[in-house]
Amino acid sequence: MTRPQPLGAPPAPVPAGADERVAAIRAGLGGRALVFVGMMGSGKSAIGQRLAARLGLPFVDADAEIVAAAAGMTIPEIFAKYGERYFRDGERRVIMRLLNCGQIVLATGGGAFMDPRTRERIGERAVSIWLDADLKTLMKRVRRKNDRPLLHTDDPEETLRQLLETRRPVYELSDIRVESRDEPQDVMVEETLGALAAELPRIDAMRRAAQKKDFTKAMTHLHPGRAQAEQGATHxxxxxxxxxxxxxxxxxxxxxxxxxxxxxxxxxxxxxxxxxxxxxxxxxxxxxxxxxxxxxxxxxxxxxxxxxxxxxxxxxxxxxxxxxxxxxxxxxxxxxxxxxxxxxxxxxxxxxxxxxxxxxxxxxxxxxxxxxxxxxxxxxxxxxxxxxxxxxxxxxxxxxxxxxxxxxxSLREFRAGYAEVVKYGLIGDKRFFEWLEADADAVFHSRAEQICAVAVSCETKATIVARDETEQGDRALLNLGHTFGHAFELLTHYDSERLVHGEGVAIGMACAARFSARLGLCAQEDARRVARHLASVGLPTEIRQIPGWDEDVHAIVSAMYQDKKVEGGALTFILMRGVGEAFIAKSVEPAEVLGFLNDEFARA
CATH class of the missing domain: 3.40.50.1970 (Rossmann fold)
Structure with missing residues (x-):
């Protein structure tokens, strides 16, 4: 999938041969995403994917991202094992991250727009399109699959009717409504393009009014009842x-x-x-x-x-x-x-x-x-x-x-904690790392982004801990950068004036990425990307950046042999095949480590 551009970056070029209407829509979006909302079976994924192709934008299905984040568990399995509340919490965080990655076309689950915090973020970063289908059309479509956990009831049609009745007033808060009918999908895409071309100027006018310190009045005029609905947002x-x-x-x-x-x-x-x-x-x-x-x-x-x-x-x-x-x-x-x-x-x-x-x-x-x-x-x-x-x-x-x-x-302590946040993206969640790359400044200054970053990090760790509580297996992935980092801390005698834990981890992760590249496990550009992002927020990425460093490579390797992951006298590292693809490498040869460290000092 094409990686979304960071917010604030110039929009990608309009595809060659695109008609004037597409060019006008792209310009009218001004870098914002397009988010499809509506009931299950309304066609959000199918129409969204085709619309994205017409506009030359990446398409993302939020449900697919949730499944990927849950290590391949299907949505019915997530519902069955953890319940709807757990799913909705994860869904909210996934959508929040996706909307920080740049201009995309995003299809959301039927219940996503019900969450006030999700609506608020969509309102800030995107234009929402409600695909409004009637009950008969929805039932015809959802009967084709048995992957709708909310419809696993004695009377699915009555359940769907009640859901539609409850959700309709909230869907009406979206920016644009398009009726979803049993027409060829290309016809529905054309209607959606027409609605965008017609409605974007009105939406922009109202949002400009909202910026003039009259937010509540402007939002009420645009969507009666919306301001009252947003008051339910919590943190x-x-x-x-x-x-x-x-x-x-x-x-x-x-x-x-x-x-x-x-x-x-x-x-x-x-x-x-x-x-x-x-x-x-x-x-x-x-x-x-x-x-x-x-x-x-x-x-x-x-x-x-x-x-x-x-x-x-x-x-x-x-x-x-x-x-x-x-x-x-x-x-x-x-x-x-x-x-x-x-x-x-x-x-x-x-x-x-x-x-x-x-x-x-x-x-x-x-x-x-x-x-x-x-x-x-x-x-x-x-x-x-x-x-x-x-x-x-x-x-x-x-x-x-x-x-x-x-x-x-202090800024130094916050940066140190941020290193551990980055770790979660590197070990198994490339999308999270991309979110951080796109808008790290928000994590440093916005409460909402801080809550999201903490929640995603904890969710990743909780999933791993539930599988491997006492670190007999893949819980060791959480130690990415720590074999290096703990050695640096030991050799600086835990002197926080010289090095705090998060700084050691930052240098350690950059070292682990470069070591992986040296071994041919990942691309050099991946290693540069890791170091570049850490350095962009002010974290150290080189051993020579540790104040007063005077230890040699043999001292570092000796300190590594006290690492708790050492088994049978053999070194274990967490290495990378790419961003979001960490793995446990056992019995790493000391000669390889010494050679890498010699390169590190020679490069310095």
Whole structure:
């Protein structure tokens, strides 16, 4: 499929021989996407694909993208295993990402437009076309397939009628309506082109009016009732980690610290908690959490550690355990990890060990911890021999990722977390990486994009963790860049002035991509693309960028042998066959690694 252009880029040339009407529509769209909405069976995919060919634009089917993101599970299988709510959450995130990739023609599922957040994003980035088919036409079409999970009822026709009745008022909020009839598809494409040519000037006029600080009035005039409908938009996402009896939810959005007390009380009525945090988070955010716990009537104590990797030690672990026991925290009480990755790993290991296992809640306060370390149950502390070599798998009972606290992060810390976000695109989601390439600045500055980036990252990790909780198989993919990165951290003695974890991962991912290219596994351009994107947001991509670096290649390889993925004395790396195509490479020859590292230093 042709890769969509980034938003703001000049539109692709109009295909040779295109008629004047097509040229006018392309100009009238001004770089915006076209999004088809409507009921199942209304023809969104078939007509959308043909319209895209006429306009010379890429076509994307949102349902196909959802299936790809779900590792090939069909939509009925997703519904059956996880339920409609889970599907709708994933659908919303997929559409949000697609609309950030540039000018495309997009066919959406029948229920996608029902979500206020999806409608809002379509309104910002696209022109929506409603294919309106009557019940008789829809039933005739959907009977041909048995892949409509919402119609798996005793009376599919009555179910479809009720769905149509419920959804019609929302579909009417779209920009353009085209009646979908039993006509040849080329006829329907012609009618759609005619509607676009006629309606785009009106839509543009109303949107210009909306920009003059009269948004509500303009939207109401364009679509009566639309402004009221958009008021229902919220800023929350939920990702479910499916681990049977140890399953839990990750809540992502705003104001979650303020709600933490009630949510903790809900999952553990009558329980007390020990809040483990560091000095920086205590100064900035602890009062809000304490107020929430007080209002909910939750008894709590606080344990404050020093910020930085130095607190991930056996000495600090022992002190936190003693303070929690002194506070009379019992097995049925909770440990609350309130901080970044260091606090989360430390507090999680305390919870795994205290009274041989207590429940705990993660409230991550950095982007890195929200998208990575707070999810999946890896807990532990560092050793003089390497990072995270002492610990346990211990799943939280709840994760609350409040994006509001990210506003207090330094740019350096936010960038460090962004490296882990990029990782999820590189290991298995090329479309997500393209979304980040197209509009990384939005992730740094927009709450909506931050929520989406965190949710997609958590969703990817949750899917992998559900398959391989204790890293016996493909969970190791989540360590892309970490074999290199952890070695760099060890050799800098975890000195955060010189290198923080996300920076080590950024250099490590760039190294892994270049190493893959050197081995002939991926194209050189893929390796350059990875480094180019990381560098574009200010992340380091070369070993020489680590301040005060004076270690040689043999020291790096020696540090790599302390990596937790080493098996039988053999090195394991996560390498790439391309963007979004990572794999586990076992028993990599040390000579290959030394040769690559020598090239890296020679190139520097």
């Amino acid at each position: 929350r996402e939920t990702v479910h980690v499916a681990l049977g009896g140890r399953a839990y939810d990750i809540l992502i959005g705003s104001h979650l610290v303020e709600e933490a007390g009630e949510r903790i009380k809900r999952i553990a009525p009558g329980a007390a908690c020990a809040v483990v945090t560091d000095e920086n988070v205590a100064r900035l955010h602890l009062p809000a959490l304490e107020d929430s716990l007080k209002k909910a009537g939750v008894r709590y104590s606080t344990i404050v550690v020093k910020p930085g990797e130095g607190s991930k030690s056996l000495a600090t672990f022992g002190r936190v355990c003693d303070e929690a026991l002194a506070a009379k925290i019992e097995r049925r009480d909770l440990i609350v990890a309130f901080g970044g990755g260091v606090v989360g790993d430390l507090a999680g290991y305390v919870a795994a060990s205290l009274r041989r296992g207590s429940r705990f809640v993660q409230i991550p306060t950095t982007l890195l911890s929200q998208v990575d370390s707070s999810v999946g149950g890896k807990t532990g502390v560092n050793s003089a021999y390497g990072k995270n070599l002492i610990g346990a798998f211990h799943q939280p009972s709840l994760v609350l990722a409040d994006v509001d606290v990210l506003r207090t992060l």
